[in-house]
Amino acid sequence: MPSDSSPPNRRGLITLAWLWVAAPLAYGVYELVHKATQLFTG
Amino acid sequence: MSSPPVAPAGWxxxxxxxxxxxVHLSIGQAYAWSVFKPPLEAALHLDGTQSALPFQLAIVMLGLSAAFGGTLVERNGPRWAMTVALVCFCAGFLLSALGAGTRQYWLIVLGYGFVGGIGLGIGYISPVSTLIKWFPDRPGMATGIAIMGFGGGALIASPWSAQMLASFGGDNDGIALAFLVHGLSYAVFMTLGVLLVRVPRTGDGGGTASGPSGPSDLEGVQVSARGAVRTPQFWCLWIVLCMNVTAGIGILEKAAPMITxxxxxxxxxxxxxxxxxxxxxxxxxxxxxxxxxxxxxxxIGRKNIYRLYLGVGALMYLLIALFGDASKPLFVLCALVILSFYGGGFATVPAYLKDLFGTYQVGAIHGRLLTAWSTAGVLGPLIVNWIADRQKEAGKHGSSLYGLSFGIMIGLLVVGFVANELVRPVHARHHVPAPREAADAQRQQPA
Incomplete structure (x- = not known):
């Protein structure tokens, strides 16, 4: 079985890579939640 | 032809x-095409059917390029595939920008629909095989993350594109500028995938392959893409996916008018x-x-999860048909469960294919299976829209417009359920012998 832990020198790259994709996705989810609340308020 | 990017030690x-x-968050933009429709219709004097053409062609090209390009993706590796996806998807936007700027609508259809659509298909299947090889212990989770991105792409693009059009203006110059910014931004964003993607080395990720051309799990079943389409298992899964997607699209396509x-x-x-x-x-x-x-x-296993999607999905449709108009929370809850099964069906199918056919050419097999999506994309809306129109002509209104459609959806889900029950392990005559590299790797291992 492979190890889930990554060498220390890759941690920065892993964080950067996940932030790269998570930031726009968080924006999309924020907009979605904002719109979805209209079902209960609109 | 490129050589697959093998991961260095410690990757x-x-x-x-x-x-x-x-890649998937970018190409998922396709589902947000509707944002461009009203400004295009106003600026280039198009009707609704014409403005839908780039999207429709893109989805057709998605299915075709995934089906016919799958073997190339397996042969050349994920970096080649992601590069092709980046170039085609972004070139599609740049051609569309030129089309909007010069008021040549055919260039938008050619760019976004044809060229961009090839990018969608190759991009969709590009990471699937690689993810399964890196995560042999959790293939469902790994492909689920990627395919979730395709759904998430529209969430990002929809408000982003709308804000851009509001800033640049809805005339043809504003649309051209928006297309240009989309093309350049997605090129930068997708570059991360091209730079980072690697296939596992021997011993990494639980696999033993040195590249995507050899089976990574010598112990398990390995079936080629050509061999897979000759098995009943492939066609059972094709029916399963087609029925599950049809049922989901049946709600998704008419969600707003339906709840109203x-x-x-x-x-x-x-x-x-x-x-x-x-x-x-x-x-x-x-x-x-x-x-x-x-x-x-x-x-819980792939067969069991599809039992849930198809069996409980049929039950949810039945609840909506019987009691949906009596309770808004019940209607919303059932629709949400059906849509979660729709997404789950897409994301679980690569792992199901891996279980049945191995990792050898799972990306190419997945590409061929996506023709079920194209078929469902026509079937689902056709059933719901056609029946609702006929019911309206017959003087019906409200929830009674959809009763027959829901009955048909339940029937389709039952067909899918039966097809899933018929899935058995693939017969040994369809298995391929391990290629030379894999056999060499096996010989090097101590007895």
Missing amino acids: SRWLVPPAALS DFFADSSAPVSASAAAGFVALLSAANMAGRIGWSSTSDL
Whole structure:
């Protein structure tokens, strides 16, 4: 079985890579939640 | 032809999902095409059918390029595939910018629909095989993350494109500028995937392959793409996917008018903004189902999770048909569950294919299976729209417009359920012998 832990020198790259994709996705989810609340308020 | 990018020693497999996501979050923009429709119609004097043409052609090209390009993707590796996806998808936007700027609509159809559509198909299947090889212990979760990105792409693009058009203006120059910014931004964003993606080395990720051309699991079943389409298992799964997607699209395609019709005669009718909120909630369920249900399939098994999608999905449709107009929360809850199964069905199928056919050419087999999606994309809306129109002509209104459609959806889900029950392990005559590299690797191992 492979190890889930990554060498220390890759941690920065892993964080950067996940932030790269998570930031726009968080924006999309924020907009979605904002719109979805209209079902209960609109 | 390129050589697959083999991971250096110590490369983390957790770098591969963001590489896959950078591609899927980008190409998922396709579902937000509707944002461009009204300004295009006004600026270039198009009707609704004409303005839908680039999207429709893109989806057709998605299915065709995934089906016919799958073997090339397996042969040349994920970096080649992601590069092709980046070039085609972004070139499609640049051609569309030229088309909008010069008022040549055919250039938008050619660019976004044809060229961009090839990018969609190759991009969609590009990380699947690689993710399964890196995560042999959790293939459902790994492919679920990537395919969730395709659902998430529209969530990002929809508000982003709308804000851009509001800033640049809805005339042809504003649309051209928006297309240009989309093309350049997505090129930068997708570059991460091209740079980061690696295939596992011998011993990494639980696999033993040195590249994508050899089976990574010599112990398991390995079937070629050509061999897979000759098995009944492939066609059973084709039916399963087609039925599950048809059932989901049946709701997704008409969600806003459907909830409005269902409660039109109630004491609390649904407003246009509330219906838009319902559509947004369905998108969230679709996305959550992709990662949630697909990860669950690693624990309970692929056959069982499809029993859930198809069996409980049919039950949800039955509940909506019988009691949906009596309770808004029940209607919303059932629709959310159906949409989560719709997303889950997409995301779980690569892992199901891996279980049946091995990792040898799973990307190419997945590409061929996506023709079920194209078929469902026509079937689902056709059933719901055609029947609703006929019912309306017959003088019906409200929830009775959809009763027959829901009955048909239940029938389709039962057909899918039976097809899933018929899935058995692939017969040994379809298995391929391990290629030379894999055999060499096996010989080098101590006895």
